Amino acid sequence: xxxxxxxxxxxxxxxxxxxxxxxxxxxxxxxxxxxxxxxxxxxxxxxxxxxxxxxxxxxxxxxxxxxxxxxxxxxxxxxxxxxxxxxxxxxxxxxxxxxxxxxxxxxxxxxxxxxxxxxxxxxxxxxxxxxxxxxxxxxxxxxxxxxxxxxxxxxxxxxxxxxxxxxxxxxxxxxxxxxxxxxxxxxxxxxxxxxxxxxxxxxxxxxxxxxxxxxxxxxxxxxxxxxxxxxxxxxxxxxxxxxxxxxxxxxxxxxxxxxxxxxxxxxxxxxxxxxxxxxxxxxxxxxxxxxxxxxxxxxxxxxxxxxxxxxxxxxxxxxxxxxxxxxxxxxxxxxxxxxxxxxxxxxxxxxxx
Ligand code: PS7
Ligand code: MN
Ligand code: MN
Ligand code: MN
Ligand code: MN
Ligand code: MN
Numbered sequence: 335x336x337x338x339x340x341x342x343x344x345x346x347x348x349x350x351x352x353x354x355x356x357x358x359x360x361x362x363x364x365x366x367x368x369x370x371x372x373x374x375x376x377x378x379x380x381x382x383x384x385x386x387x388x389x390x391x392x393x394x395x396x397x398x399x400x401x402x403x404x405x406x407x408x409x410x411x412x413x414x415x416x417x418x419x420x421x422x423x424x425x426x427x428x429x430x431x432x433x434x435x436x437x438x439x440x441x442x443x444x445x446x447x448x449x450x451x452x453x454x455x456x457x458x459x460x461x462x463x464x465x466x467x468x469x470x471x472x473x474x475x476x477x478x479x480x481x482x483x484x485x486x487x488x489x490x491x492x493x494x495x496x497x498x499x500x501x502x503x504x505x506x507x508x509x510x511x512x513x514x515x516x517x518x519x520x521x522x523x524x525x526x527x528x529x530x531x532x533x534x535x536x537x538x539x540x541x542x543x544x545x546x547x548x549x550x551x552x553x554x555x556x557x558x559x560x561x562x563x564x565x566x567x568x569x570x571x572x573x574x575x576x577x578x579x580x581x582x583x584x585x586x587x588x589x590x591x592x593x594x595x596x597x598x599x600x601x602x603x604x605x606x607x608x609x610x611x612x613x614x615x616x617x618x619x620x621x622x623x624x625x626x627x628x629x630x631x632x633x634x635x636x637x638x639x640x641x642x643x644x645x646x647x648x649x650x651x652x653x654x655x656x657x658x659x660x661x662x663x664x665x666x667x668x669x670x671x672x673x674x675x676x677x678x679x680x681x682x683x684x685x686x687x
Contacts, residue, residue: 344440346436346439347374349436350374350377350378350437351377353433353437354377354380354381357381357384357429357430358384360608360609361380361609363608364605365380368602369599371507372502375445375448375452375501376498376501378437378441378444378452379451379455379498379501381437382411382452383455383456383459385427385430385431386404386407386456386459386463388431389407389418390404390463390490393544394422394425395420397467397468400467401467403418404460404464404467405460407457407460408453408457408460411449411452411453411456413438414439416438417432417433417434418431418432419431419432447504448501448504451497451504452497455493455494455496458489458493462488463489463490465489466486474543476546476559477547477548477549478549480550480551483529483550483551484525487524487525487528488521488524491527492517492520492528493524495521495523496521499512499517499523502597502599502606507599508596508598509598511596519589519590519596520593522590523606523610525583526583526610527609529582529586530613530616530617532546533580533617533626534620534630534631535630536626537627537629545559547575551575551578551579551582554574554578554671555574555578556568556572556575562627570669572627573627574671574672576620576621576622576626576627577621577622577666577670580617580621580662580676581672581676581679583617584659584662584679584683587655587659588686591651593606594607594610594648594651595648600646603647603648604645608642611641611642611651611654611655612633612638612641614654614655614659615658616633617662618661618662618665619633621661622666622670641654656687659683663676663677666680
């Protein structure tokens, strides 16, 4: 298509940024602030994965249609004008699929190296998601072991960390050691966000007919996951389960802080740090909070603003983590089965904070 070299606001590009804002206000804010070298590439990376996740999330698409669509989603990136309007009318992000051709136009204008990263991660994520749609008996899948939980989170979020790290290192915005650890720290960046999202979304996911809480953890507290929501007598067990999941998520904090200490460019640092800071604040909010079992728990708007302002520097981020680790430690009750482990984990984190 025709486009002069300094015309960087084609109608397709404008529409892509609108789609970004329609699907996530928080990611839109941090992506729009990125350095021009990476801004469009990361915006497109986000929209492609948002489209893939919309397919994964749509429970009205039958597994016979959904699984091959996920497995071959990367191939849509070889086309100029693929679109999909088979997702349900209530699917909140269906516009990214209906207007996928707009995303493709901008995608094909990215640097070839950036396109390759987006495509490679799309391929791996789509196939990973597909593995988790049905179990070996062709029933809707749940997450069984903690190993499965880590693998699912790797597919849907650890891989995003890996792709973003490759982009950031290619653009020379961070220390190249970030790609020399087999993406262990990048993976933790994604897992910390994804596990926080999964703990917080218990009620919403249950209503959508699915769940990502691993059975290896919840089976210590109940024989059926919906019981935490349905039976008021099980509230204490539900809280113990939430706290056990938070303890598991806190296992990623060390790598998250190590990763952030190696990011050099300020806009890239904020982009990476803000979601992590929101996650630790969310974990402190959900910790021992019965509202998680019955609805959505969100952090206050004023808190969000304050966190964003304090996330500009690495010492600012460390201070926020220390604060929320203390909040969690103080909320912990001696009656909680993981009381000692939480105390030890919080102490460990404060050591390197
Ligand atoms: C490419 C920025 C910065 C090294 C759409 C950012 C959904 C938590 O589904 O929308 O509404 O419950 O609240 C983001 C690592 C991925 C992991 C994953 C792509 C950080 C498709 C975010 C985001 C790596 C699968 C959004 C993982 O949550 O969930 C770009 C470094 C998408 C990141 C999904 C979840 C993201 C998520 P929902 P949300
Ligand atoms: Mn999903
Ligand atoms: Mn989703
Ligand atoms: Mn969503
Ligand atoms: Mn979720
Ligand atoms: Mn959600």
